[in-house]
Amino acid sequence: MRSDRLVAILLMxxxxxxxxxxxxxxxxEISERTARxxxxxxxxxxxxxxxxxxxxxxxxxxxxxRIDLSGLTAQEAQAxxxxxxxxxxxxxxxxxxxxxxxxxxxxxxRDHAEAAASSLVVDSWxxxxxxxxxxxxxxxxxxxxxxxxxxxxxxxxxxxxxxxTERLVHPLGIVSTGASxxxxxxxxxxxxxxxxxxxxxxxxxxxxxxxxxDFDLADxxxxxxxxxxxxxxxxxxxxxxxxxxxxxxxxxGDNLSLGxxxxxxxxxxxxxxxxxxxxxxxxxxxxEWLDISSPxxxxxxxxxxxxxxxxxxxx
Numbered sequence: 001m002r003s004d005r006l007v008a009i010l011l012m013x014x015x016x017x018x019x020x021x022x023x024x025x026x027x028x029e030i031s032e033r034t035a036r037x038x039x040x041x042x043x044x045x046x047x048x049x050x051x052x053x054x055x056x057x058x059x060x061x062x063x064x065x066r067i068d069l070s071g072l073t074a075q076e077a078q079a080x081x082x083x084x085x086x087x088x089x090x091x092x093x094x095x096x097x098x099x100x101x102x103x104x105x106x107x108x109x110r111d112h113a114e115a116a117a118s119s120l121v122v123d124s125w126x127x128x129x130x131x132x133x134x135x136x137x138x139x140x141x142x143x144x145x146x147x148x149x150x151x152x153x154x155x156x157x158x159x160x161x162x163x164x165t166e167r168l169v170h171p172l173g174i175v176s177t178g179a180s181x182x183x184x185x186x187x188x189x190x191x192x193x194x195x196x197x198x199x200x201x202x203x204x205x206x207x208x209x210x211x212x213x214d215f216d217l218a219d220x221x222x223x224x225x226x227x228x229x230x231x232x233x234x235x236x237x238x239x240x241x242x243x244x245x246x247x248x249x250x251x252x253g254d255n256l257s258l259g260x261x262x263x264x265x266x267x268x269x270x271x272x273x274x275x276x277x278x279x280x281x282x283x284x285x286x287x288e289w290l291d292i293s294s295p296x297x298x299x300x301x302x303x304x305x306x307x308x309x310x311x312x313x314x315x
Contacts, residue, residue: 006041008028009024009028013049017060018052019058020057020058021035022035024039119144119217121175121217121221136176137197137199138199139199139202142204143171143196144174145204146202146204146209151205151207152170153171153202153203153204154168154201155168155194155201157199159198168187169186170209170210171184172191172209173217177253181195182195182221183199186210233274234275235295236272236273237268237270237292238293239262239266239267239268239293240269240290240291241267241290242266244286245258245289248289251282252271255272256269257269257270257272266291271283276297276298276301280298281301
């Protein structure tokens with residue numbers, strides 16, 4: 001979505017005296033190298049964007065120029081609101097700029113622009129570090145477009161037992177946790193959450209989707225995440241070295257609770273999951289920082305996993 005980023009960078013340049021590659025990278029969650037390439041591309045495209053070298057440098061708009069973003073096409077406006085909408089990980093300044101922009105858009109496609117802004121939630125708590133592969137799975141784009149256009153879709157879906165089913169759903173929003181992507185949708189049985197990597201086929205219909213008037217994607221996802229945590233039946237207790245906390249957050253999200261910090265600097269942790277074996281397998285790669293004290297079953301599974309790894313990969 002490079003075009004989306006370029007328009008978002010233009011908004012940043014218009015609301016600030018200057019921007020640095022580091023600021024662009026942090027706000028748009030890209031690398032500094034990509035940010036520099038995008039900033040250079042704006043100037044090469046003929047826009048009045050120039051760089052200033054040395055201390056206090058960065059990129060600026062020549063002479064405080066203003067770019068007429070109200071001249072965006074419907075597709076460009078929709079793309080911009082997807083990348084920096086209120087439901088995404090945008091700063092308050094970007095959201096304020098978007099509120100001003102939407103008032104300048106032609107009335108004929110304001111609704112789609114605003115729908116795009118509320119079509120995606122990025123769960124930054126679960127997302128964690130850049131080590132997580134954030135590439136979206138197949139069908140994310142077509143499903144998000146169905147959310148924005150507010151039309152029903154027929155899904156081919158593979159459930160947890162491996163059975164493939166067909167379902168007609170009313171798309172309400174997309175959630176990205178970095179490692180996983182989800183579709184929240186209305187069905188005949190009520191609101192449901194679908195893992196997009198289990199979607200095997202999508203057919204977009206011409207029938208209007210039913211969207212509850214009070215639906216809020218961020219609030220809905222928060223409730224779903226809380227319910228999932230409460231359904232977990234195994235509780236693991238232990239301590240973690242400070243430098244491993246971010247890795248645990250990335251791997252466990254809301255299934256991790258932090259406690260007190262001990263005299264040795266280690267942090268008390270409580271972890272919830274559906275089974276002892278499943279948790280042991282999930283935590284095996286974190287033993288460099290993690291010390292599990294209970295339950296005994298998880299410790300035994302970890303020991304067996306460690307022995308198997310040594311047997312297969314040891315010298």
